[in-house]
Amino acid sequence: MQTHTKFLPVKEQISRLKDGVAPVEIIDMEGLTQKLEQSRSENRPLRVKQGFDASAPDLHIGHSVSIWKLKTFQELGHKVVFLIGDFTGMVGDPSGKSKTRPRLTREEVEVNAQTYRDQVYKILDPEMTEVRFNSEWHGQRNIYEFLELTSHYTIRRMLERDDFWKRFQAEKPISIMEFLYPLIQAYDSVALKADIELGGTDQKFNLVLTRHIQRAYGQDPQVLLLMPLLCGTGGKEKMSKSLGNAIGITDSPDDIYGKIMSIPDDMIREYYLMCSGIENREIDNILSQNDPYQAKHKLANTIVSKYYDENKARCAAQQFLSLFKNKDLPSPAELIEDNAAVRIDNEVEWLPRIIVTAGGAKSNAEANRLIKAGAVSIDCVKVQAEGKNLDIRIEAPFILKVGKRRFYLIYRNEEQLKQLC
RNA sequence: GGGGAGAUUCCCGAGUGGUCAAAGGGAACUGACUGUAAAUCUGUCGGCGAAGCCUUCGGAGGUUCAAAUCCUCCUCUCCCCA
Numbered sequence: 001m002q003t004h005t006k007f008l009p010v011k012e013q014i015s016r017l018k019d020g021v022a023p024v025e026i027i028d029m030e031g032l033t034q035k036l037e038q039s040r041s042e043n044r045p046l047r048v049k050q051g052f053d054a055s056a057p058d059l060h061i062g063h064s065v066s067i068w069k070l071k072t073f074q075e076l077g078h079k080v081v082f083l084i085g086d087f088t089g090m091v092g093d094p095s096g097k098s099k100t101r102p103r104l105t106r107e108e109v110e111v112n113a114q115t116y117r118d119q120v121y122k123i124l125d126p127e128m129t130e131v132r133f134n135s136e137w138h139g140q141r142n143i144y145e146f147l148e149l150t151s152h153y154t155i156r157r158m159l160e161r162d163d164f165w166k167r168f169q170a171e172k173p174i175s176i177m178e179f180l181y182p183l184i185q186a187y188d189s190v191a192l193k194a195d196i197e198l199g200g201t202d203q204k205f206n207l208v209l210t211r212h213i214q215r216a217y218g219q220d221p222q223v224l225l226l227m228p229l230l231c232g233t234g235g236k237e238k239m240s241k242s243l244g245n246a247i248g249i250t251d252s253p254d255d256i257y258g259k260i261m262s263i264p265d266d267m268i269r270e271y272y273l274m275c276s277g278i279e280n281r282e283i284d285n286i287l288s289q290n291d292p293y294q295a296k297h298k299l300a301n302t303i304v305s306k307y308y309d310e311n312k313a314r315c316a317a318q319q320f321l322s323l324f325k326n327k328d329l330p331s332p333a334e335l336i337e338d339n340a341a342v343r344i345d346n347e348v349e350w351l352p353r354i355i356v357t358a359g360g361a362k363s364n365a366e367a368n369r370l371i372k373a374g375a376v377s378i379d380c381v382k383v384q385a386e387g388k389n390l391d392i393r394i395e396a397p398f399i400l401k402v403g404k405r406r407f408y409l410i411y412r413n414e415e416q417l418k419q420l421c
Numbered sequence: 422g423g424g425g426a427g428a429u430u431c432c433c434g435a436g437u438g439g440u441c442a443a444a445g446g447g448a449a450c451u452g453a454c455u456g457u458a459a460a461u462c463u464g465u466c467g468g469c470g471a472a473g474c475c476u477u478c479g480g481a482g483g484u485u486c487a488a489a490u491c492c493u494c495c496u497c498u499c500c501c502c503a
Binding site: 171172173234235236243244258259261262263264265266267268292293294296320323324325350352353363364365366368369370372373374375390391403404405 | 448449450451452456457458459463464465466467468469470497498499500
């Protein structure tokens with residue numbers, strides 16, 4: 001039996017947890033202190049949980065806000081439980097917007113899980129992370145157990161959720177399943193015996209409900225750390241892959257850099273606070289210069305360095321300047337590296353089809369529209385022709401530009417490529 | 422169980438027999454101007470290699486030269502009464 005603990009004093013742990021991006025709200029501060037004390041006296045790590053959607057396994061820097069916090073817990077010696085909601089993902093979507101999602105197969109779930117691991121271990125320590133799936137317990141529950149679970153909460157309390165209430169008021173549909181969903185989710189924490197759960201502020205209702213359910217099952221309710229939500233690059237909605245406004249943590253350095261540069265000015269502070277890891281005083285200092293352009297450069301630099309390294313950040317910065325300030329084209333070698341080299345087999349090919357093949361448009365019609373709008377250029381020369389006059393003879397590789405930031409290297413055979421390298 | 426209202430393109434929402442690939446707004450994309458910011462202005466916003474054609478208005482049938490629009494059945498949603 002160990003007589004002394006490997007854990008830091010509680011006060012120190014709490015102050016470490018408040019470093020960096022502070023949780024918007026900690027629900028049950030007292031509980032947190034107690035749990036930390038207990039963990040110390042029993043020399044037992046706390047179980048810190050966060051749930052993730054199994055169907056969209058792409059983490060972006062919005063998620064990373066809380067993942068860094070999980071990391072802090074690991075540094076303090078606690079265990080992170082990374083929960084993948086494969087069961088809930090298979091059942092459907094509670095947001096009310098979409099129809100039931102296509103059911104994921106076992107294989108898809110496994111693939112997505114691996115994708116998560118690859119990304120999340122960029123930040124977390126694999127040794128101290130437990131990856132779990134909620135189908136483990138939900139997959140086998142019978143209806144009696146399930147009904148018991150549902151008996152612990154009421155319709156009225158469910159309607160307290162803002163989203164539900166609004167829809168109720170607006171005479172919009174709310175399915176029973178949507179009411180059940182938070183309960184199912186809540187049971188995850190019971191099954192995992194979670195001590196602490198992290199989540200975005202949008203999860204507040206569900207997470208608070210979880211505490212009730214844990215109590216109903218005789219467990220000590222988990223402490224909640226509600227983390228701020230990061231807005232997407234458009235600055236209006238929350239960051240989300242499906243809205244197309246996300247910066248993925250596995251995006252290329254150039255992409256991350258560029259996307260940071262494109263955020264609206266009034267988002268700069270928020271991004272600094274949530275993603276840079278820079279101290280508040282220093283942030284104030286940077287922003288007091290009143291030079292948003294430079295502030296963004298510095299931010300982009302910091303973030304790329306964080307997920308890659310300083311060297312890559314410098315390259316990305318250079319790339320950015322040459323591309324957008326000097327309007328240079330990227331070099332063929334860079335395009336090849338970015339997987340933007342596209343082989344066209346025919347000697348003569350219709351330009352819209354080339355654009356579609358390259359991925360610059362979804363249909364020939366869309367490609368045609370882009371051409372008409374003057375959005376397409378070949379080796380820096382804007383394409384002016386229309387309709388039938390768009391056959392292109394591919395004699396040498398050329399750089400196709402579609403819109404502001406899509407570049408493709410079009411070539412016909414591998415030899416041409418070799419010559420370029 | 423009874424009565425009423427409704428389902429339109431990514432979202433909201435107009436359209437009640439041809440002039441409808443379907444108003445308007447939002448989102449998105451694009452061009453100009455810029456700092457790949459914002460604001461503003463232009464243009465686009467189902468598919469097919471111009472024309473012309475094809476597919477689309479919850480689903481399946483039907484009436485009609487012609488259907489988002491009329492009829493029948495079905496599915497789903499909301500409200501009121503019980």
